Amino acid sequence: ATTLGASAAEKGRYFGAAIAAGRLGDSTYTRLLTTEFTSVTPENEMKWDATEPQQGRFSFTNGDRILNQGLSNGSKVRGHALLWHAQQPGWAQSLSGSALRNAAINHVTQVAGHYKGKIYAWDVVNEAFADGGSGGRRDSNLQRTGNDWIEAAFRAARAADPAAKLCYNDYNTDGINAKSTGIYTMVRDFKARGVPIDCVGFQSHLGTGIDSSYQANLQRFADLGVDVQITELDVQQGGNQANIYATVTRACLAVARCTGITVWGIRDSDSWRDDNPLLFDGGGNKKAAYTSVLNALNAG
Numbered sequence: 687a688t689t690l691g692a693s694a695a696e697k698g699r700y701f702g703a704a705i706a707a708g709r710l711g712d713s714t715y716t717r718l719l720t721t722e723f724t725s726v727t728p729e730n731e732m733k734w735d736a737t738e739p740q741q742g743r744f745s746f747t748n749g750d751r752i753l754n755q756g757l758s759n760g761s762k763v764r765g766h767a768l769l770w771h772a773q774q775p776g777w778a779q780s781l782s783g784s785a786l787r788n789a790a791i792n793h794v795t796q797v798a799g800h801y802k803g804k805i806y807a808w809d810v811v812n813e814a815f816a817d818g819g820s821g822g823r824r825d826s827n828l829q830r831t832g833n834d835w836i837e838a839a840f841r842a843a844r845a846a847d848p849a850a851k852l853c854y855n856d857y858n859t860d861g862i863n864a865k866s867t868g869i870y871t872m873v874r875d876f877k878a879r880g881v882p883i884d885c886v887g888f889q890s891h892l893g894t895g896i897d898s899s900y901q902a903n904l905q906r907f908a909d910l911g912v913d914v915q916i917t918e919l920d921v922q923q924g925g926n927q928a929n930i931y932a933t934v935t936r937a938c939l940a941v942a943r944c945t946g947i948t949v950w951g952i953r954d955s956d957s958w959r960d961d962n963p964l965l966f967d968g969g970g971n972k973k974a975a976y977t978s979v980l981n982a983l984n985a986g
């Protein structure tokens with residue numbers, strides 16, 4: 687096929703983009719979005735600070751704009767993210783102990799409940815593991831409420847929206863390493879104990895190289911009985927950008943339970959990074975990386 691979304695669909699997958707409510711009035715942006723992509727993820731609009739700016743007072747206006755943009759285009763919507771150590775509202779940052787735990791679980795219940803039946807997959811917990819060689823949890827206010835905070839969040843999300851796939855999502859998990867192995871061990875334990883988890887998101891914010899075990903890492907998670915998704919793909923511009931994009935695309939296609947790929951923005955000018963990491967340039971023109979992904983989706 688001739689678009690990312692249609693080509694991915696021929697392989698039984700979606701091809702998505704993170705989008706921002708504030709850009710939906712930009713006609714080039716929405717043209718690329720509706721032409722090329724079959725899934726959307728809110729870049730910021732469903733995070734804790736955006737959806738519960740004051741405790742117990744929920745604000746879904748911008749999240750709903752993303753949802754409706756996606757649904758009206760026939761796209762999947764990935765919810766991002768119910769609980770995260772970053773982008774918490776000030777009131778949550780100042781809580782601890784059982785007050786924070788209760789507030790966090792209520793947040794999961796209310797937000798997942800608001801979007802019940804509409805979300806393809808939720809990033810229930812984002813970035814809870816530490817970087818480096820420990821393979822352990824990241825220290826955070828949420829972690830200090832007790833190691834079981836992640837499973838409590840997944841159970842609350844399942845109760846609030848039984849139809850949504852529930853994902854754990856993280857970065858620096860682009861191969862078999864201490865951090866990805868820590869997450870792997872948690873997922874294996876959750877599956878063994880019946881904690882509801884359906885998918886693992888691999889953000890894939892990449893530089894000038896890619897770990898040779900990228901695909902094998904996806905596969906080992908899939909072998910635990912969860913779906914895997916590439917959730918925030920972007921790649922530093924340089925000699926290897928197009929090749930790295932193709933490598934990631936081929937890895938997803940090679941893993942039966944890799945259900946889709948999301949790039950973290952549409953044009954380079956929309957990116958949170960300043961190294962031109964996306965598939966379209968600032969003018970909305972297709973880059974070599976775009977053609978590389980399209981060809982990889984259409985191969986074979």
Ligand code: G3I
Nearest residue numbers: 704729730766767772773812813857889891918950957958
């Ligand atoms: O909306 C406010 C605006 O009102 C204010 O005037 C302005 C001044 O700083 O800030 C605006 O908020 C910014 C927001 O993006 C919306 O543009 C925040 O400062 C800024 O920190 C925030 O950055 C986001 C970042 O997450 C926050 O950690 C990026 O857009 C977003 O791309 C990025 O996404 C994360 C994923 O959620 C998780 N994985 C990593 C990824 C990249 O960091």
